[in-house]
Amino acid sequence: MFNDLVGLNKRPDPFSVYTVDVLWTDPHISARMLDFHLDAGSNRASRRAASIEGTIGWMDRRFSFKDKSVCDLGCGPGLYSAQMAQRGARVTGVDFSPCSIDYARKTARETGLPLTFNKSDYLKDDLPAEQDIVCLIFCDLCTLSPTQRKVLYNKVHKSLKPGGHFVFDVYSVAQFHQRQEGASYGRRLMDGFWAEGDYFGFMTTFLYGDQKLALDRYLIVEPARRREIFNWLQYFDADTITRELNDNGFCVEQIVDVFSGEQPQTSAGEYAIIARR
Numbered sequence: 001m002f003n004d005l006v007g008l009n010k011r012p013d014p015f016s017v018y019t020v021d022v023l024w025t026d027p028h029i030s031a032r033m034l035d036f037h038l039d040a041g042s043n044r045a046s047r048r049a050a051s052i053e054g055t056i057g058w059m060d061r062r063f064s065f066k067d068k069s070v071c072d073l074g075c076g077p078g079l080y081s082a083q084m085a086q087r088g089a090r091v092t093g094v095d096f097s098p099c100s101i102d103y104a105r106k107t108a109r110e111t112g113l114p115l116t117f118n119k120s121d122y123l124k125d126d127l128p129a130e131q132d133i134v135c136l137i138f139c140d141l142c143t144l145s146p147t148q149r150k151v152l153y154n155k156v157h158k159s160l161k162p163g164g165h166f167v168f169d170v171y172s173v174a175q176f177h178q179r180q181e182g183a184s185y186g187r188r189l190m191d192g193f194w195a196e197g198d199y200f201g202f203m204t205t206f207l208y209g210d211q212k213l214a215l216d217r218y219l220i221v222e223p224a225r226r227r228e229i230f231n232w233l234q235y236f237d238a239d240t241i242t243r244e245l246n247d248n249g250f251c252v253e254q255i256v257d258v259f260s261g262e263q264p265q266t267s268a269g270e271y272a273i274i275a276r277r
C-alpha cells in the first residue's frame with residue numbers, strides 16, 4: 001500500500017500513460033457516463049441541453065446541415081448527431097463506448113433519422129470518406145497527446161472533402177490557471193463512480209505549468225482489483241492550436257464562442273475552432 005501511494009504521488013512524464021478507453025468502455029463506468037450524458041441539466045459527460053442547442057444552431061447557420069455529410073467523432077449517445085440529422089445532415093457518429101453507441105443506435109431506430117453509428121476508435125480505425133464536416137465536441141482533443149493529435153489530424157484530413165471543415169473545441173489557458181494541484185481520497189470516491197461495489201479511491205492532481213497540461217491521477221482499490229486512471233487535459237492558446245493545425249494541412253477560418261458561434265467576448269472559457277481542409 002505504501003508503494004502504491006508513493007506511485008500515486010509521482011509526477012509521470014506528460015502523456016506517458018493512456019487510459020481514456022477505461023473511462024468510456026468499462027461496463028460500470030460507461031453506464032454511469034451514459035447517465036451523465038442523458039442528464040440534460042449537467043455538464044459532466046455532455047454539455048447541458050441548452051448549450052448543445054446553441055452549438056447546433058450556429059453550426060447550422062454557418063454550414064447549413066441540409067444534405068451535408070457529417071462525421072461526429074466521439075459522438076457518445078448521439079445528442080449532437082441526432083440534432084444534425086433532424087436538420088437534414090447525413091450523419092456518421094463514431095465512438096468506442098459500446099454503451100453509448102447501443103443507446104445512439106436504439107434512438108436512431110426509434111426516430112427513423114438518417115444516422116449511422118460506428119463502434120470504433122477514431123485513433124485506430126478508418127473514418128468515413130468524402131465528409132463535408134468532421135466534428136469533435138466537448139474538448140476531447142485536449143485528452144490526446146501531441147502524437148495522438150497528429151494521428152487524428154491525418155485521419156480527419158483524409159476523411160474531409162477538399163474545402164471541408166473540421167470543427168472542434170478546446171480548453172483555454174485561462175482555464176488552466178484556475179486549476180490547482182492537490183490530493184484527495186474517499187471510500188467510494190465520487191459517489192460510486194469507479195466501481196459497482198466497495199472501493200477506496202485516491203486522486204492526485206499534477207500541473208505542468210510550462211506545457212499548460214493537467215493530470216488527474218486516480219488509484220482505485222477494490223477488494224480484488226486495483227486500477228490506475230490517468231486523465232490528461234491539455235489547455236491551448238489560440239496561437240498554438242492554429243500553428244498545430246497549419247502544420248497538419250488545415251487553415252483556421254475562425255475561432256468562435258462554443259455556445260454562440262460569435263467572436264469570443266473573453267479568453268476565459270473553452271472555445272471552438274473552425275478549420276478548413
Ligand SMILES: C[S@@+](CC[C@H](N)C(=O)[O-])C[C@H]1O[C@@H](n2cnc3c(N)ncnc32)[C@H](O)[C@@H]1O
Pocket residue numbers: 020024037045046047073074075076077079080094095096097100120121122123136137138140
Ligand atoms: C466527453 S464525451 C463527449 C460526447 C459527445 N461529443 C457530447 O459532447 O455529447 C467523449 C466521447 O468520446 C468518446 N471517445 C474518446 N476517445 C475515443 C476514441 N479514441 N475513439 C472513439 N471514441 C472516443 C468517448 O467514448 C465519449 O463518448
